Every structure is written in C-alpha cells, then in structure tokens.
Amino acid sequence: MAVKIAFIGFGGVGQALLQILLDKEKELRQEEGLETSIVAVADVMKGSVYNPGGLDGNQLLKLASEKRSMEEYDGGPGTVTGLDSLAAIKETNADVIVEVTYTDVKTGQPAVDHCRAAFQAGKSVITTNKGPVAVAYDELSTLAEEKGVFWGFEGTVMSGTPALxxxxxxxxxxxxxxxxxxxxxxxxxxxxxxxxxxxxxxxxxxxxxxxxxxxxxxxxxxxxxxxxxxxxxxxxxxxxxxxxxxxxxxxxxxxxxxxxxxxxxxxxxxxxxxxxxxxxxxxxxxxxxxxxxxxxxxxxxxxxxxxxxxxxxxxxxxxxxxxGAGLKETGFSLLIDLIHFERRRSMVKQ
CATH class of the missing domain: 3.30.360.10 (Dihydrodipicolinate Reductase; domain 2)
Known part of the structure; x- marks a missing residue:
C-alpha cells in the first residue's frame, strides 16, 4: 500500500525530495518496497492543493518551477484548494507529513505546532527543521511514542550525511x-x-x-x-x-x-x-x-x-x-527517514 504524503512547505528541499521519489520510483519499489502517493501540498507562499486519490508530482514541480500557485493545479473532481497548513495536516488522508516550512529555530515555530498537530492526529512526521528537535525534543518524542507514530529528523545535523x-x-x-x-x-x-x-x-x-x-x-x-x-x-x-x-x-x-x-x-x-x-x-x-x-x-x-x-x-x-547542505542532499535525508518509516510500518504489519 502506498505511503500517502502531505508536504507542509514546498520550497527547494521539498521539491528535491519529490524529484527523488519520481526519479527513483522503480528502484524504491523493487529494493525497499516503498511506494508513495503525494496527496497534499500546503505552502504559505505557493498555496495549497489536496486530492485524497493522489496528485501528479510532475505537475506540482512544474507549477513550482514556474512560480505559479498550487491552486492552479488541474486535478478535476475531488481536488480541494485553500487548506492552511494545520488543515492539511489534520483533514487530509496523509500517513506522513513532510514538514519543511521556513521555521524560526529559536522558537521552533511553526514546525513545532505542525509536528504536535500531526502526532495528535496519529500521523508520522519527517522534517529537516532543527527547531522542533532543538526546542521541544522531549515533548514531541514522547507524544510520537504515545501515539505510535514515526518522527524522523535525520537531516537536522548534517543534511544527507547520516550523523544521527x-x-x-x-x-x-x-x-x-x-x-x-x-x-x-x-x-x-x-x-x-x-x-x-x-x-x-x-x-x-x-x-x-x-x-x-x-x-x-x-x-x-x-x-x-x-x-x-x-x-x-x-x-x-x-x-x-x-x-x-x-x-x-x-x-x-x-x-x-x-x-x-x-x-x-x-x-x-x-x-x-x-x-x-x-x-x-x-x-x-x-x-x-x-x-x-x-x-x-x-x-x-x-x-x-x-x-x-x-x-x-x-x-x-x-x-x-x-x-552538510544542498537541496539534493537534504532531500535525500528525508528519503532516509521515509524508508525507515516504511520499514517500521512493514514490521508492525507482520
């Protein structure tokens, strides 16, 4: 069963992950048993789009590259626009929230609120934002454990180099x-x-x-x-x-x-x-x-x-x-976490 993903924030890092998922779709399916479906994107500057049946990744990347709103997505029936980030977390059918917003590292916001909302909704999170881990690690890791969800943040220290x-x-x-x-x-x-x-x-x-x-x-x-x-x-x-x-x-x-x-x-x-x-x-x-x-x-x-x-x-x-930086490298750090999410999910099913 495909992992349903919602991107909260869709800047360079989020786009890099999506490009990797498209480029390596066959290898990930064959080697890791990982299939993905992008169901939502919500970005404070680029707008939002949601379709529970899945969105076309290439169309999302094209809109982003042309600096057009996600709300121009041509999705037909079932496509919803206008959701803010918290609604995209709580009200969509995503399994995993990819949290890559612009965040104030001193306060951890808005990423802390996004992680908290996702965990409370029973959804897993992968992120490259340092703020939530540096500011609220104990609270969020405890909440994730209580809710039985996955929290991945490999990219917070050395990007795609697996320092954690x-x-x-x-x-x-x-x-x-x-x-x-x-x-x-x-x-x-x-x-x-x-x-x-x-x-x-x-x-x-x-x-x-x-x-x-x-x-x-x-x-x-x-x-x-x-x-x-x-x-x-x-x-x-x-x-x-x-x-x-x-x-x-x-x-x-x-x-x-x-x-x-x-x-x-x-x-x-x-x-x-x-x-x-x-x-x-x-x-x-x-x-x-x-x-x-x-x-x-x-x-x-x-x-x-x-x-x-x-x-x-x-x-x-x-x-x-x-x-320790780079869009592709940081996108790869998210892929590391996504693969480990799928491995854990598979073990639970067994």
Whole structure:
C-alpha cells in the first residue's frame, strides 16, 4: 500500500525530495518496497492543493518551477484548494507529513505546532527543521511514542550525511563519550578561503555568492547554527537534553586572515568546532574556533564539507564526513527517514 504524503512547505528541499521519489520510483519499489502517493501540498507562499486519490508530482514541480500557485493545479473532481497548513495536516488522508516550512529555530515555530498537530492526529512526521528537535525534543518524542507514530529528523545535523542514524543504529551498544564536529559548512568554507588569502569580508561575500550563506549570515558566523546542532546531538545521541543557552558559543567574526596564516605556520588549522562531552556532572557542550594540529582529522576538512567524530567506548573513534547542505542532499535525508518509516510500518504489519 502506498505511503500517502502531505508536504507542509514546498520550497527547494521539498521539491528535491519529490524529484527523488519520481526519479527513483522503480528502484524504491523493487529494493525497499516503498511506494508513495503525494496527496497534499500546503505552502504559505505557493498555496495549497489536496486530492485524497493522489496528485501528479510532475505537475506540482512544474507549477513550482514556474512560480505559479498550487491552486492552479488541474486535478478535476475531488481536488480541494485553500487548506492552511494545520488543515492539511489534520483533514487530509496523509500517513506522513513532510514538514519543511521556513521555521524560526529559536522558537521552533511553526514546525513545532505542525509536528504536535500531526502526532495528535496519529500521523508520522519527517522534517529537516532543527527547531522542533532543538526546542521541544522531549515533548514531541514522547507524544510520537504515545501515539505510535514515526518522527524522523535525520537531516537536522548534517543534511544527507547520516550523523544521527549512524550512532543510533550502526554504533548501538557503544557509549559515546564525546562528539566533536564541524557542523556548519558556511563557516568552514569561509575559513578555508581565508587561508588562501581572502579577508573575512571577501570570504563572506564569496560564500553568499555561492549560496552557502544567507543575506543575513548571523546564524552561521556567530556559531548559532552549530550550537543548535550540538543541542540536537546531546538530546538524541547523549540522551541528555540541553537548551541553546547551555552551549557556550563563539563564532568566527573575530578570526582574521593573519590568525589563520600564523596557525598554518605553526602546523595548525583553525576550525569552528562543536564539542559535546560527557562529564561526571552530565553533558557539556561548546562551539568555538579552535586550533587543531594539522594531523587532526577535522583540520583537513575542506570547504563547505561537514564532519563529525564519535568517541566510542567499544569501537573507538569513528569519523564521518560529507555534505552538510544542498537541496539534493537534504532531500535525500528525508528519503532516509521515509524508508525507515516504511520499514517500521512493514514490521508492525507482520
């Protein structure tokens, strides 16, 4: 039976997932037993459309690419338009809500309300929004468990690189004593470009031109993005909830080209590093620029790439690196969660 999906938010990431589902339809059906039907799209800017019998994915992507409203969808009888996001969650026949709205990471809204509404309606959620996991992990994970639904958020830390799935599944049985990582591609790109001779301002402008940094880069350069990812890693992997304010945070705005050059001359590299560590009093976390020996695995991570190092009591150090951004990569993170939803659903049926 096909998984019925409602997209709440239909920007680049949501469209990337839909394109993947279309491109890999045959492989997913044959290899994973995953069949999907898009039944609803609700986007605050693009409008909404719902048909319980399914929507044509190619037509949805065409409307989006032409910057036309979803309400121009040509669906014939049974097609409904005008639903807001909460109605699209509660009043449609979707099994899974793909929550990819623009969300304020400080409050987690509107994604927190969307997740809560979905779980209360007995529907599963997959999302790439950091906010709900960083702000309301305990509440939402408890609610999802009580309602017997799936909550997937693989893409919240390192996009399509499985920074959460790896320790949760492949490294099970280990106690992870410490996690260190380069969790923000924008700042890593800027630092590596400054090592080549650019000033901070030039590196930032180049990052913005390349699409790595927003017009307002504050969240990246002040370390806030990495801080929220550290909160997620502590809550999900260390099983110790932290608030953003618990994580000491220093960004890269004070790092100069001369500081980077001096570090290189001494066999060092400066990287913005997040560290989450178990202590006798619980878990401590911080984000700050750190001098690393050139032999350190994190020191050699180039450009917009992310990396994470798990210190395990049984397996020892496990190092994972990959893309931390990108529409296709982030769309893939949603696919990871969708596949695991289907696997869990299949097990329940058995």
């Amino acid at each position: 799935r790896l320790p949760q599944e492949t490294l099970r049985g280990n106690t992870i004593e410490q996690i260190t990582g380069i969790l923000n591609g924008t700042t890593n790109y800027m630092l590596t470009e400054m090592e080549k001779g650019l000033t901070y301002e030039q590196a930032l402008e180049q990052a913005q031109n390349n699409g790595y940094a927003e017009a307002d880069p504050t969240s990246d350069v002040e370390g806030y993005d990495a801080r929220y990812k550290a909160v997620i890693l502590s809550s999900v992997i260390m099983k110790t909830p932290l608030k953003a304010d618990d994580v000491k945070c220093t960004g890269i705005t004070g790092v100069t080209r001369d500081m980077l050059t001096d570090a290189i001359e001494r066999g060092k590299r400066i990287r913005l590093v997040a560290k989450i560590k178990r202590t006798s009093e619980g878990v401590e976390a911080e984000v700050k620029p750190k001098e690393l020996d050139v032999s350190d695995q994190l020191a050699g991570v180039p450009g917009a790439t992310n990396a994470i190092l798990y210190e395990c009591d049984l397996a020892g150090p496990i190092f994972l690196t990959g893309a």
